[in-house]
Amino acid sequence: MLARHQDPIVAIATAPGRGAVGIVRVSGRGLDALVQAVCGRTLKPREATYLPFRDAQGQAIDQGLALYFPGPHSYTGEDVLELQAHGGPVVLQLLLARCLEAGAATDPATGQPNLRGLRVAQPGEFTERAFLNDKIDLAQAEAIADLIDASTEAAARSASRSLTGAFSAEIHGLRDALIHLRMLVEATLDFPEEEIDFLRKADAHGQLSNLQQTLASVMQRARQGALLREGIKVVIAGQPNAGKSSLLNALAGAELAIVTPIAGTTRDKVQQTIQIEGVPLHIIDTAGLRDSEDEVERIGIARAWDEIAGADAVLFLHDLERADAPEYIAGDADIANAMAQKMPKSIPVIDVWNKLDRAPGAAAAAGENARPGVHLSARTGEGLDGLRRLLLEVAGWQSAPEGLYIARARHVEALQAVGAHLQEAADQLQAQGPALDLLAEELRLAQNALSAITGEFSSDDLLGVIFSSFCIGK
Template sequence: MLSRHHDPIAAIATAPGRGAVGIVRVSGKGLEPLVRLLCGRTLKPREATYLPFRDAQGQAIDQGLALYFPGPHSYTGEDVLELQAHGGPVVLQLLLARCLEAAHTPEASTGQPLLPGLRLAQPGEFTERAFLNDKIDLAQAEAIADLIDASTEAAARSASRSLSGAFSQQIHLLRDALIHLRMLVEATLDFPEEEIDFLRQADADGQLAHLRQTLAGVLQRAQQGALLREGIKVVIAGQPNAGKSSLLNALAGAELAIVTPIAGTTRDKVQQTIQIEGVPLHIIDTAGLRDSSDEVERIGIERAWSEISNADAVLFLHDLTRTHTPDYQQADATIAQTMRASLPPQVPVLDLWNKSDCLPPGQTLPESGIVLSARTGAGLDALRQQLLALAGWQTAAEGLFIARARHVQALHSVSDHLDTAALQLQGHSPALDLLAEELRLAQNGLSAITGEFTSDDLLGVIFSSFCIGK
């Protein structure tokens, strides 16, 4: 544990701005003297007390609730003091300054500061201490941030399940089964003349097969949970006046982008996050793709291509009322060719045929892609379902937990090690030392998810993304 983890810390724990209630939080060891000075009395543990908060001269800053949680029965595992006042930014700043000032007040008996070293908390430091003091594991800590940042109801519910330990429990079950298998394998290393029979009698092959099957289920759920958290980036692209801005507005259900008959109206990207069945989709409307002498439009087109090259999926929008003209067909073919050259093979491009409401009866429609009308909404339901398919979404089972990209990567790594271990075990003369090493690496991969085996650098990256006061 780094030396900074021993410092007492303080911060405003509510969001910036005005609100009905604001909270100043202090965490550290031996807070009782500071509590008495700030509150003018001893507080009963875990009981809200209404009282005035006074400055060093005895003048009231505000009146509110004070709660004291002696460690280890607190959020951080240390002593925690929470001062709940009216949610004005000036009031909270005064309270925070008073906490820092009071910490350096000399005790009457010793002449030493009441709480030496009290400092402002860094982002995520309260939750980091909860993790370091074994109040929560790393997956639960990340779920706290995911719950705060959730952009859909489904993501919030899944993050809540992860916070309650649902994801961690699955990882622990896998780890325990893996440890048992490791024990069998490593025990045979002491008795090489009996190693094959011993492993066969213990059904090591069956245990490993069951472990891989269970892991596959957890990985599938983690991938769905990561999709709930991250969503996918979908870029709408096409020639000017194909209806890209109208399509964005139709999907978002709001007039976000300006729509006019004038080609080149959209000069820069317009982005909106929508949700379909709880999955967040980050939809980006871009400038119409064409050759242009207008400097501002040209910059917008360059940005459009930049967005396309970084997309998870591209909606290539075509204007049905112009597809019969040679110039339009040639321009679409050029755009399609450029897309194929700039996009990775795994990024899907979905052809959308817009303005179906403007076609005369009996006109032949394209056989591939989706025919729709951004103006009337025809075909939008089919598009929404296709977007879910492009995202890789499957109907979520009850109890889905949130997950991050690092969790999915770790589970993939564990799966690779178990696949290699299976090949070793199924060989005619398995090299048990190599088999044991693959199982050890797989266990380390699982432990990295919950933080039992991780680096300080990773912790720094994870907790720095939290808000201050959490």
């Protein structure tokens, strides 16, 4: 544990701005003198007390509720004081300053500061203390931030399940089974003449196979949970006046982008997050792709290509009204060739044939030579449901299984590493004259990758990255 983790900390724990209630939170060891200085009395543990919060001269800064949670029975595992005041920014800043002042003041009885080293908390430091003091594991700590940041109801419910330990329980189950198998393998290293028979009798192969099957199930749910948290970035691309802005408006259900018959109206990206079955989709409308002499439009087109290159999926929009026009066909072909050169092949492209209401007879003809896609009318909404289903399919979303938990990209990557190590272990076990020391090492690496998810095996750098994304006061 770093030296800074020993410091008492204080912060405003509610969001910036005005509100009915605001909270100032203090965490550390030995808060009795600070409580007496700010509240003017001792507090009963875990009992809300209505009283004035006093400045150094004994004058009331505000009146509100004070709650005291002695460690280890608190959020952080340390002593915690929460001051719930009126939610004005000035009032909360005065309370924060008063806590810092009272912490630095000298206790007449001891001649020492009331709370040595009290400082303003860094982002996520209260939750980091909870993790370091074994109140929660790392996956649960991340779930707190995910619950706060959830953009859909499904994401919030899944984050709540992770916070209660559903995801961690799955990881611990895998870890325990892996530890049991490691014990069997490492025990045989001391008895080389009996090692193969011993592992055969213990059904090491069957245990490893069961581990791989369980891991596959956990990974499938983790991928779904990561989709709920991260969503996918979908870029709408195509020639000018194909209906890109109209499609964005139709998917979002609001007039976000300006729509005119003038080519080149959209010159910069317009973005909106929507949800389909609880999955966030970050839809980006871009400038029409064409050769242009207009400097501003060229900048917009360059930005469009940047967005396309970084997309999770691209909607290549085509205009059914112009589907038979030679110039339009040539323009679409140029865009398709540029996509093939500038985009990673792993990015899926969905052909969307728009303006079905204006050219209903062109749908079949367009579909004959086009890649699998969808025909729709952004103006009337016909075909939009088919596009939504196709987007979920491209994202890899399946019907949300019961009890789905939130997950992050790093969790999925860690599980993939576990799978790779288990496969290496299986290959060693099936080989003629297996090298059990290599088998044991692969199992150890698999366990380390699992433990990185819950924080049992993690670096300080990783913790710094994770908790720095939290809000101050959490």
